[in-house]
Amino acid sequence: MEKLKMETPSGAQELFAKLAKLVPECVVEKQSAAGGVRDNNLTHAIDFDKLKQLLDDHVREGEEAYEFTWVGKKAALVEANTPIQKTLRPVKEESKDWDTTENLYIEGDNLDALKLLQESYLGKVKMIYIDPPYNTGNDFIYNDDFKMNDKEYDAAVNAFDDNGNRMFRNTDANGKFHSDWCTMIYSRLLVSRNLLKRDGVIFISIDENEVSPLKMICDEIFGASNFIAELVWAAGRKNDSKYISTSHEYILCYFRDAEYVKQNKVIWRERKRGLDEIYTEYEQLKEKYGNDYHTMEVELKLWYKDLPDGHPAKEHQHYNHIDSRGVYFPDNISWPGGGGPKYDVLHPVTHKPVKVPSRGWITANRDTMQRWIDEDRVLFGKDENSVPTLKAYLKDRESAVPYSVFYQDGRAASKRLASLMGDKVFENPKDEEILKRLIEFIGIDDGEIVLDFFAGSASTAHAVLSANLADKKNIHFIMVQLAESIDEKKCKSERSKKVARNAIKLLDSLSRPHTIAEISKERIRRAGAKILAEHPEAKDLDTGFRVLRVDSSNMKDVYYRADEVTQASLIDAVDNVKEDRSALDLLFGCLVDWGLPLSLPYAEETIAGVPVLNYSDGDLIACFAAAVPEAAVRAIAERQPLRAVFRDSSFADSPARINVEEIFRLLSPDTELRVL
Template sequence: MPTLQWIGKDAVVNHHHKVPFHLLKDVPELSIGDPGSGNLIVEGDNLVALKALLPYYAGQVKCIYIDPPYNTGNEGWVYNDNVNSPVIREWLGKVVGDEASDLSRHDKWLCMMYPRLQLLRQFLRPDGVIFTSIDDNEVNHLRCILDECFGANNFIADFVWEGALKNDSRFVSISHDYILCYARDREFLRVNQSRWRTRKEGVDEIYLKVEDLKKRYGADYGKISKELRAWYSGLSKNDPAWGHRHYNKVDQRGVYFPSDISWPGGGGPKYEVLHPITKKPVKVPARGWVFPSWERMAEFIREDRVDFGEDETKVPTLKRYLHETEGQVLPSVFYKDRRAAMKRLRQLFGKDVFDNPKDEEVLAKLFEAVTEGEDVILDSFAGSGTTGHAVLKLNKQDGGNRRFILVELEPKIAREITAERVRRVIHGYGDTPGLGGGFRYCSLGEPLFDERGQIKPSVRFGELARHAYSTETGEPLPRERVPNTPLLGVCRGVGIYLLFNGILGDKSVDGGNVLTRTVLENLPKHDGPKVIYAAGCRLGRETLRAEQITFRQTPYEIKVT
């Protein structure tokens, strides 16, 4: 497969491995609601933050959405990754300019994006997916590095988002952006028959109307159907529900429309079907019945899915229920005026606070198609907090409990815009009611290890436990486990242990941090292979073999980067 080359690529291809692990530091005064809700906002450089989050969320994220700098030349972004390269060191701290003033702007952007994409891939579940917003400035380069990081065979689609027409362009009005979509493993999606669907607009409005009519008329479905048709006739043609006006009948199963019951193209069977009341053969459609056999037709009649007329002179119809067809596939080209998102954000804050925010309604549609239940959604270029808003909005709509992780570099933006927007959305603002929820706010703490590779004295057992477990298994320590025991967990039949910080109650040199016979006897039991991380080991090879123990010495056998 052809690959893209650029200045600095050799230095950044493996840079994500060299980024040190940092701790996450709680900032409780900026957290809102239940800190255990699973929602998280992290303030700090997203490359470092992603590495810090990896022991907790590797392989756990269903959907990633990112909106990185478009590299237009006027965004004011600065390249600041600490890469061991003379060329790259010359870029540090300098604002990336436009094409005329900065000939290496594309190289800088690619060097910034590549290690972040490599880390992001490690967060995705086998059925996970990533969406990346971009425009013409870097879309070709982005497609190349996404192919390289995720695999060209995992490309799903290039969405085209058309916004408002600009009439001030010299040549052509560029009114669209792109959203590139890649799967973690497209073949996994195919084998598991994954289907991405969103609810058609206007459907919920119809359901609410029918529920209201049921309260008035009970089980009198004739009156309910008549009133529903009258309601449709009073709708504006711009109302999304108006487009479903053919769903104008109601029975005990739901809202339906009477559809054609004849064989497509003609030549279908013409067996006899009796009317349920007159007991006479009903009129057969000219093209024959849609069902190839009477047995299949009888099955649908028993299930009350065939709508008969008043007598046998009418051709029956087939009931097509709205709840069975309410899903629709995502279109690859769509229109949504970007000014609407800007207007809503202005209303939320009472002033303009952020340029070009993404539209939470668009993101909610993407998330609706690919996520459900308690899925985790990650955004490492959080900006104005649109992703958090979209997740809360979607949960409110469908009763889900999706969780978001937002990472924002700039402290002022993270605190005063990202977190503040989500806070207002949770509690409500103006006449807009709150969506509920909460989030935990964190900043980046110190590195887990010092410059000599030693574990820092301030590191707590739980922090190192998650790190050691992730190092050994490639998976995060399950969220429900509280690491207050040396047996961190069992993964694929192997017990993972950590002796650190006197977890067994003995902090002496010969005590709980060193694997001795006494310590081994006091460890929680696991009948099978064991991996034990400890500062030292005083057991012989025969004992280790007999007890099925693989010893790993801390800190040297825990990944520093």
């Protein structure tokens, strides 16, 4: 039986496989050099000299070229492609609706998490949104040197996390201030790109400190041709600046495959904001004034005028005319660009030809024009000396192309989060309403996935829940957040210290560790509960999440030293699974290794006296009992699962393992059978 490898895919090996298939003539055999020492074993490699000959003038060696580089870029590329021997462990007690939810919350280093998601979610994510640290000289960023031991690491980067989390403060005194940040984000974007669907999109929030290098990094990773826009979010004036009040930030936006999106004629539209308020005012005026449209128009104009600046409905104040069909504005009735048809149109009162627009009428069909007039869709002046207009009704023009520049007061999100959590427990949370707009206008369908691997306060998860409620959809989220500690002593400003104290007080009341991840998870719980309390009709809305934690491999270290001694002798000598790992831990390790979704339901049952886990109704049946009787093996095989896995140490000897293979070959030959 094949053994589960318990290691994430190697980007280098996958690229080699693609090249070998594309140019097999460049594949050669060479002596392997494990650990830098050559031996007599042969391995396959790419002959780069031959590959360069095939590419001819497309190869660059040493000459100048337009490119973006920095200290650490090569290391970041290697790190992105390096496999890891880690796993995702389920944490049921911290989850919400574990058995039914299809949302995931992953706690741990996001580069590790992205690698562990590679097999299960390759090409399955519709939208990625991230809000990485902004590198202002006072932000924490990830350190990606896996080769250092703890003492070396602490000495090298002055680590502050007692739990050994790979983070450090990237101050502007650091000579590699920008390089460190670029290295951190480069590897993570490289890995995350593989998760996007062909019509997928990534949004990245950033400020002016790193927007330029980030744009060049994204052009390289996603391709300049896949660049969509640089959105500008004006979040409100700041009065603490000496020269210019920088009141905006950026959201870079890239497609995974813009050509595919164009071929499928995908367009983005969003419902204009403020419409519901206008419709509510119109209904109230209609109830009050009946068919007195003139008075209703006067009142509607006054209502627009009294709205505060920045109110979304004020953007549509030109829709201030009313008739029996509703609210409208007098739109241009002329041919776009000029050169349109010209013919007589009679005024309904004077019965004389009205003035023809200089660009001609909007339609060449006189019957169409007359039908519009008969339906009272054309607004005439008091006589024939003015050009008529075409009534454009608000209800017919509710959608618009999203603007690249938009305003949303950045303080509003902080106030809403503080209200939800009972106090201000997070500084500068992203606005869930803005993220909801992004989710809605790109057109995410039921069952599709939104990923945020810098989850922070979990604004993205909150936005998904709100979008599902508004659009009656079932979009899933995957959040990833490091268990970054909250410590008042490490805060520099009094404001930050107060926020930290509030967060610690809240977490103490919940008996939870003092980490950002715990604040994040609690925000999702409360947001979901608030939505269900306010909308009891949405009782089927998925507001839960499965918590998974990045951890070391389920297998003991000896499992990975098969090149030093024979694996058979190791297995005979010692059980290869760590003592603290449960059957559920092992199941999720198998899901990661096999590339199965991590959010599907499973059943626990007993077959022939041993416990069995049946994942997704036969997609995978796992039995990790210390000893598995033949009756259990037969019962599992008779169900003909797509996959089956056992613990290697469950079988007494090689004949017992061979017997299992024979049973499956007879009863369920199509089952993929493995052991760990």
